[in-house]
Amino acid sequence: MNGFFVRKFVGFVATLVGASLVVFLALEILPGDPALSILGVDADPGALAALREQLGLDRPAAVRYLSWIAGLATGDFGTSYTYGIPVTEMVAPRLAVTIPLALIAMALSIAMALGLGLVAAANHGRPGDFGAMIVSQLGIAVPNFWLGLLLILLFAVSLGWFSAGGFPGWEAGIGQGLKALILPAVALATVQGAILARVVRSAVLEEIGADFVRTARAKGLSRRRTLLGHVLRNAMVPVITVMGLQFSFLLAGTVVVENVFSLPGLGRLVFQAISNRDLVVVKDVVMLLATMVIVINLVIDLVYRVIDPRHEVAR
Amino acid sequence: MTVTSQMASVQPTTLRGRLWPNGAKFTSLLVGGGLTGLVILAALVSFVWTPHDPVAIDIGLQLLGPSTEYWLGTDHFGRDVVSMILVGARTTLAVGAASVAIGAGVGIGLGLVASARGGWTEEIIMRLSDFSFAFPAILSAILITAILGPGTLTAILAIGIFNVPVFARLTRAAANGIWGREYVLAAQAIGKSRGRITVGHVLPNISGVLIVQGTVSFAIAILAEAALSYLGLGTQPPDPSWGRMLFEAQSFVFQAPRLAIFPGIAIAIVVLGLNLLGDGLRDAMDPRQNANL
Numbered sequence: 001m002n003g004f005f006v007r008k009f010v011g012f013v014a015t016l017v018g019a020s021l022v023v024f025l026a027l028e029i030l031p032g033d034p035a036l037s038i039l040g041v042d043a044d045p046g047a048l049a050a051l052r053e054q055l056g057l058d059r060p061a062a063v064r065y066l067s068w069i070a071g072l073a074t075g076d077f078g079t080s081y082t083y084g085i086p087v088t089e090m091v092a093p094r095l096a097v098t099i100p101l102a103l104i105a106m107a108l109s110i111a112m113a114l115g116l117g118l119v120a121a122a123n124h125g126r127p128g129d130f131g132a133m134i135v136s137q138l139g140i141a142v143p144n145f146w147l148g149l150l151l152i153l154l155f156a157v158s159l160g161w162f163s164a165g166g167f168p169g170w171e172a173g174i175g176q177g178l179k180a181l182i183l184p185a186v187a188l189a190t191v192q193g194a195i196l197a198r199v200v201r202s203a204v205l206e207e208i209g210a211d212f213v214r215t216a217r218a219k220g221l222s223r224r225r226t227l228l229g230h231v232l233r234n235a236m237v238p239v240i241t242v243m244g245l246q247f248s249f250l251l252a253g254t255v256v257v258e259n260v261f262s263l264p265g266l267g268r269l270v271f272q273a274i275s276n277r278d279l280v281v282v283k284d285v286v287m288l289l290a291t292m293v294i295v296i297n298l299v300i301d302l303v304y305r306v307i308d309p310r311h312e313v314a315r
Numbered sequence: 316m317t318v319t320s321q322m323a324s325v326q327p328t329t330l331r332g333r334l335w336p337n338g339a340k341f342t343s344l345l346v347g348g349g350l351t352g353l354v355i356l357a358a359l360v361s362f363v364w365t366p367h368d369p370v371a372i373d374i375g376l377q378l379l380g381p382s383t384e385y386w387l388g389t390d391h392f393g394r395d396v397v398s399m400i401l402v403g404a405r406t407t408l409a410v411g412a413a414s415v416a417i418g419a420g421v422g423i424g425l426g427l428v429a430s431a432r433g434g435w436t437e438e439i440i441m442r443l444s445d446f447s448f449a450f451p452a453i454l455s456a457i458l459i460t461a462i463l464g465p466g467t468l469t470a471i472l473a474i475g476i477f478n479v480p481v482f483a484r485l486t487r488a489a490a491n492g493i494w495g496r497e498y499v500l501a502a503q504a505i506g507k508s509r510g511r512i513t514v515g516h517v518l519p520n521i522s523g524v525l526i527v528q529g530t531v532s533f534a535i536a537i538l539a540e541a542a543l544s545y546l547g548l549g550t551q552p553p554d555p556s557w558g559r560m561l562f563e564a565q566s567f568v569f570q571a572p573r574l575a576i577f578p579g580i581a582i583a584i585v586v587l588g589l590n591l592l593g594d595g596l597r598d599a600m601d602p603r604q605n606a607n608l
Contacts, residue, residue, distance in 0.1 A: 019449045026458045106453050141587035143538050146561055148578035153572050164568070245448070252451035256542045260565070271546060274461050276555055290449045299447070 004305075012298045019290045020072075024065050027283050036231050055081075072287065076286035082278040091288065097167060098258070098265035102250050105188035107286060109250075110243065112193030114232075117200025122227065124205060132197065139194025144253050148187035155183060165262040182259045188253045192246045199242045203235035210234070237304060244300030248293040255307065344595025346420045350588025352582070358404035367395035369402045370553045378571045387577050391567055399555040400581050406467065406556045407585065410549070411536040413471045415529055418478020423525060425479070426486025427517065430560060431509045441487065446482030452477035452539050460548045470549035482519070485528050489521040523600040524581065531595035534586045541582050557582050 035043075035051040052058050058068070071078060077087035120132035156164040162183055168176045207213065208231055216226045255267030262268070266285055273281035366386065370587075376393030379385055387396040393600035425444075429437040450458075463469045493499060493516065502512050543549035544558030553558065557578040564574035 015449060017444055018446050022450070023458070026462060029462060046318075073562060130462060137587060137590060138583070140590060141534075141583045143541050143545075143558075143579065143582050145542055145558075146575075146582065149561060149565060149568070149575045149579065151564075153568055153575060157568055157572060248448070248451045255453050255457070259546060270457060274548075277461075279461070282457070282553040286454055286458060289454055293451065294449050 008298060008301055012294065016291065016293050019294065020069060020287060021065075023287050023290065024281055027279050034145035068283070072284070077284045078280045080273075080278055080281050082273075082276045082281075087281055087284045091266065091285065092263060094173045094266045094269050096170060096255050097181075097263055098251075098267060100177075101185055101188070101254055101258070101263065101265060102247070104178075104181055104185040105192070105250050105253075106243075106247060108185055109196055109246070111191035112189065113196030113200050113239075116197035117204065118192070118232070119225065120197070120201040120309060121204035121208065124208075127203075133201070134195045135313075136194040139190050139197075142190065144187050144191050145256045145260045147190055148184060148257055151183045151187055152260075165260070167263050168296065181264070184257045184263060187260070188257050189249055192250055192253075195241065196242055196246060199239055200235065204231055207231045207234045240300060240303060244297055247296045251289055251292055322558060343344070343591045344599060347588050347591025347593070347595050350584050351592055352588075354404050354585040354588065355408065357401050358408050361398075361401035361405055365395075365398035365401050367398045369394060369398035369555050371395075378567065381573070388571070388573060390574055391571075392565065394555075396560075396577055399560060400557070400577060401577065403555045403557045403581065404585075406550050407537055407540060407582075410467060410471050410474070410540040413475035414536045414540075415478060415532050417471065417475025418532060419482050419525070419529060421475075422479040422482025423486045423518075425483040426488075427490055427513050429483070429487045430490035431513045434595070437487070437500065440483060444483045447477075447480045450477075452535075453542065456539070456543055457528055458546060461541075465548045465551060467550045467554070470540050470543045473543070474539045477539070478532050478536070481532060482525070482528065485524065486521065489524045490517050493517045493520050523596075527593050527597045527600070530596065531590050534589035534593070537582065537589070553586045 035048050035055060035057060039048060039051060049058075055062055059067075068078070075088060077091065079085065080087055080090060085091065085197045116132045116136055120136075122127045123129045123132075152164050155162045162179065167180045204227075212234075213226060213231060216230045217223075223231070254265055256273060257263075258265040258267040259271060267290065270282060270285040270289075273279075273285065357601035370433070371394065373393035376385075377391050379389040379393075381388045385395050385397070389395055390399070427442050429440040447455075450475060455477055456470065456536040459473045459476070460469050463472070486518040490513075499512055499516055502516055507515070540549055540556075543563070545562045547559075547562065550556035550559055561575060564571070564578070566576050568575055
């Protein structure tokens with residue numbers, strides 16, 4: 001048992017270190033001099049050298065890497081080249097948009113997946129199954145940013161129920177904030193929910209023929225209770241695996257969808273930082289997103305154990 | 316419906332239960348092939364004919380509605396939407412094919428090596444591929460764009476790299492299943508090298524799975540390319556691309572909402588087509604499923 005946690009933890013730290021190396025090295029080989037891009041090509045050589053020193057660019061790469069990591073670990077993310085303010089200050093308010101967006105989208109996609117998947121599995125081989133799977137195929141085929149546009153067309157342009165984008169800020173009230181996140185969350189959730197629905201369907205179908213299902217029915221449990229209490233619980237392992245993978249796609253999807261709806265989130269920040277070649281911000285935000293994905297994957301691994309103790313034996 | 320009858324539908328003995336999945340499989344293959352074929356045809360036609368010049372700018376013709384002259388109207392630069400969609404099909408298919416080729420080429424190679432050599436080689440390749448899942452396609456694309464600058468090649472590279480671990484894992488898993496088979500043991504017994512067994516026995520026997528993954532990856536690549544182009548990180552103007560068209564259309568959703576619709580339909584058609592094709596192929600190539608369903 002302990003061996004399992006130690007192994008998971010070592011793997012987790014190794015992945016984090018690896019990811020940070022990739023991010024650091026990727027931006028290290030970037031052509032161009034940040035000091036030059038800040039001051040412009042006809043800058044005074046003395047000023048350039050001073051700025052390089054101030055940004056720490058004169059130090060060896062290994063030192064810069066270590067001080068970056070030490071900074072991340074202690075909450076000092078460095079200072080943005082373009083805005084001259086600490087990256088932490090830029091990231092915090094944006095996390096307050098991206099995290100709720102991803103969570104709402106995740107909840108929506110799970111609800112959609114369980115609904116569609118169970119309907120399909122319970123009606124296996126019949127029109128209900130076929131219908132649910134057509135809906136799922138369509139959901140998978142629609143790009144999230146286009147769905148976002150269509151939602152804007154319908155709910156903002158035609159019906160006028162929502163604004164076409166932007167975020168009023170949580171200060172405007174939780175209701176206003178949530179309202180601004182609904183359409184983006186639906187756009188994000190639909191594709192993932194459609195994919196997950198297929199996983200739910202096949203996982204449920206795998207389990208539905210098992211002996212314990214017959215036992216549950218024989219002892220008098222209703223169809224619904226058998227399906228929700230026994231079949232679904234056993235079918236959850238593959239479903240949760242895919243859910244974990246999907247959370248990373250959802251986070252990545254926020255980059256696109258935040259741009260569709262002009263939401264001031266992390267995704268939009270990293271995108272703007274690229275346009276401004278603000279590498280400190282790119283480095284930090286990409287690392288932050290990658291860290292979230294790695295943490296989620298760790299959590300998923302641990303959650304397995306709770307739902308399915310057999311998992312340990314199987315490994 | 317009772318659970319007993321649910322079980323019956325998992326392992327059907329009725330004529331209808333037996334016919335239905337086969338019918339569905341055939342439908343998937345047919346519809347998927349048809350939709351994909353349609354888009355390939357559009358791309359091919361665009362080489363020899365488009366109704367108008369897809370890059371010709373004429374502000375006097377901007378934002379025209381659909382007419383017999385301009386079937387789907389014109390955009391804010393007065394460019395013909397039909398012509399742009401036709402030429403956009405080329406970009407879409409080219410980026411999709413090239414990135415899947417990179418992912419499959421490198422990934423299948425790594426997966427086969429991992430499976431054939433085992434031990435440390437396998438461990439390292441698999442840990443690396445686990446690790447790369449920490450970078451979803453868009454993130455790696457952002458990193459690569461930050462280095463190379465935006466463009467079609469960047470998009471191909473970013474999506475291709477994302478596909479490498481996908482193919483590596485699948486190939487290794489499928490190949491490991493083949494290495495234990497009797498005919499492989501027989502080949503080893505007569506002294507064939509691991510390399511020759513890989514090429515002669517393993518690869519041909521896992522090609523079905525890989526082809527199916529190829530179609531699915533193709534669909535994902537098309538979605539990714541559209542997203543990157545929408546963000547301005549992919550195909551650059553004046554080359555028409557569906558993602559880019561949607562980005563430009565967003566500024567005119569109030570004046571010309573139709574501009575935000577047609578390129579999206581084109582994307583959905585090709586992705587739906589490829590996914591259905593993948594499903595149909597998977598069912599057709601997996602005899603085990605025929606027995607189960």
